Amino acid sequence: MLTLASKLKRDDAVKSGHSNSATADSTRRVSIRDRLLVKGSAQKVAELETNLPNEGYYQSGKFQFEIDVPEAYNMVPPKVKCLTRIWHPNITETGEICLSLLREHSIDGTGWAPTRTLKDVVWGLNSLFTDLLNFDDPLNIEAAEHHLRDKDDFRCKVQDFIKQYAR
Known part of the structure; x- marks a missing residue:
């Protein structure tokens, strides 16, 4: 900053x-x-740090994201990639992310708008680990199918990834 x-x-x-x-x-x-x-960056970061959830499959992990803000921001969304290897239905192992607010044009109307901020992006990423975790429309189909097959084994694999890549 x-x-x-x-x-x-x-x-x-x-x-x-x-x-x-x-x-x-x-x-x-x-x-x-x-x-x-x-x-307001400093204030927003402090607010986000105090409100991050500590529940769900990914609660003990620390995940890093790269946010590339284009020159045309805030008319176009930032590009976001997960740098931490993760077993997640909406994030591929190579870091691509499925989050509608990062789409410039979204069919469901929840895509990027000039009124959105980086705070919205961070909240959206955080929500991918809790309430927006989506097994029905996955980017990582293998992870979603694994969850449908065996939730306990899915949890174990997530924890293995966290121990290996997200500490």
Whole structure:
């Protein structure tokens, strides 16, 4: 966050020092995105940390995600990938994620909208481990079928993955 704040100061200095309107427009676009990302970030992170659930199959795991925020944010959603190997019906072992709010165009109307924020993304990812865990429309079909076949064995495999990859 400190790096981003420094970048905003540099961008403001560049804007005031350039007369080229194309450069100024480009800097302003990046600056708006960056301002949206910085606005209230520390408070939001603290709030999320205190409200993360500690229940369900994945309660003891620590999962890392990579969030790539495109220049056109918040008009388009960020790209998110799970960096922690996981046994999950909505996340592949290579990190692809099935979460409707990350879709630019969603059939069910719950896709990305300019009013959404990174906080919504983090809440959505968190919900994939509790109430949005979806075995009926999986991305990882093998994990979903495993759960349908044997819930206890599924839980054991999840815990094995957590012990090996998510501590």
